[in-house]
Amino acid sequence: MDRKIEKKKWNAKRITTIAGIAGIVLLVSGSIYFTSGKSKLNVDTERITISEIKKGPFQEFIPVNGVVMPKTTIYLDAVEGGRVEKLFVEDGTTMKAGQPILKLTNTDLELSLANEETSVFNVLTQMQISRDNAQQNTIGKLNQMAEVESALKEAERVFKLNKHLYEQKAIGLQEFKKSENEYLYAVNRKKLTTKILNQDSSSTKQQLTQMGESYDHMKSTLALMRKKVGDLIVRAPVDGQLTSMDAEIGQTKNKGQRLGQIDVLSGYKVRVDVDEHYISRVYNGLMGEFTLDKTYKLRIKKVFTQVTNGRFQVDMEFIGAIPKEMRRGQTLQIRLALSDETQALLVPKGGFYQQTGGNWIFKLSDDGKTAYRVDVQLGRQNPDYYEVLQGLQPGDKVVTSSYDTYGDMQELVLKN
Incomplete structure (x- = not known):
């Protein structure tokens, strides 16, 4: 007689599967449990920089290099x-x-000068000849005028005498008319001679004026040519x-080629290179300073807006005293102010900014044993400080050194 065999419910395969699932659940649960708290990292305080938040004077400035140059260069x-x-x-x-x-x-320029001098001499000689001829012609016309006037006077005397004698019946009509015609001829001749003399005088004057203007022009050309040779x-x-x-x-x-320059030694200016990032914030009147034996003041006088290799230039003038040992070509390290000095909450610059972008920082607890993340908002900056707008108070202490090895740690445990 056959006997019914019952199937086992808990075989080895099922037990192994259940154990695996339970292990995974425990692992996930443990991960959730342990990651639900803050991740911590032990840090040696001797290897980090701890800075205190302070309120003090803040001015936004950039360090630039300037080269001393003469104020005027020709x-x-x-x-x-x-x-x-x-x-x-x-x-x-x-x-x-x-x-x-x-x-x-x-040689060509000197030859041109010699030719121009010869031309001017020829014109001057021709003018002298023309002037002499005009004078001789005028003298001849004046002599002719004198003769005409003398003849007119004689004809007028004879005409008046004959007119009186004719009225007295002492002479005949024929003789009287002859003297009258000679007198009228002498009057007309004087009018004509006077007109000719006036025209001749006007023509001579105009001719001499034109020749004088031509001579003056040639003299100006000669003077210009002499100046060119003198140059x-x-x-x-x-x-x-x-x-x-x-x-x-x-x-x-060649003509126009640079031969050199003259530096006027009456004063100096400073030619400064500035990064093009600041081109919209740099303008005439901005102040700067540098230190040698003491601090000296500078002010921007001129901005050159042309950008070359990512930089543009400005000229700065000295305000007040100038260093006694100043020399051409000397390099100065200048602090160029981009804003006025104001009171602000300050955090020293450090390597933390590269990892945080200024959005958060490790702040120390009151007992100084730990440091934890806090959100901050930073504003302006200069080579020494960042301006703190939110997230920190005066007296707070923060870690400002690099965060390269901290990863995603939320808290630092500080060890001496």
């Missing part, structure tokens, strides 16, 4: 091209206005120091 360019024949001075010489620096030679000797335009001279004997210089 560039020397070749007004006329030519070959360098002679150097009168060397680079670095202190010059007086009008003192010669170098001499150029230009072959390059002279100092003002008192100052000759610098950056670029000329050697025998070298050919």
Whole structure:
């Protein structure tokens, strides 16, 4: 007789599956439990920087480098091209206005001057001849006028005499009419001679005026040509120091080519390079300062808006005293102020900003044993401080060194 065998409910496979599921549940539950609290990290206080939040004067400024330059620089360019024949001075010489620096030679220009001088001399000679001829012609006309006036007087005398004699019946009509005709002829001749003399005088005057104007024009051209030849000797335009001279004997210089410059030694300015990031915030009147033996003040006088290689330039002038040992080309480290000085809550700059972006910081607990994250809001900055707008109070202590090794830690346990 057959016997019914009952199936076992808890075999080894089922027990293993249930145990695995239970293990996973315990693992997940443990992870949730242990991660529900704050993650902590032990930190040695000797390896971090702890700073105190303070309220004090704050000014937004940027560090820039400036180069000392003469206040006024005049560039020397070749007004006329030519070959360098002679150097009168060397680079670095202190010059007086009008003192010669170098001499150029230009054969074509000198030949043009000689031709112009010859032309002016010919015109002057022709004018003299024309003036002499005009004077002789005028003298001849005046002599003719004198003869006409003399003839008129004689004809008038005879006519009046004959008229009286004719009225007295002493002479005949024929003789009277003859004297009358001669008198009228003399009157008309004088009118004609006077008209000719006036026309001749006006024509001569106009001719001499035109020739005078032509002569004056040629003299101006000659003076200009002489000036161009004179410009072959390059002279100092003002008192100052000759610098950056670029000329050697025998070298050919083209018209307009740079020969050097004169630095006026009456004062200095500072040429400063500024990052283009600040171009909208830099303008005339902004102040700066630098320190040598003491602190000196500067003010922006001119802004050059052209950007080159990510930077633009400004010129700054000295306000008040100038360092006694100041020299051309000296480099100054300047603090250029972008705002006025105000009272603000300050946190020293540090490596923390690279990881937090200024959005949070580790703040120490009251007992100084731990540091925990707090949200902050930072505003303006300068090379030393950030301006704290929210999240911290005066007297709070924070960790300002780098957070590179902290990862996502929420709390630091500080160990001595």
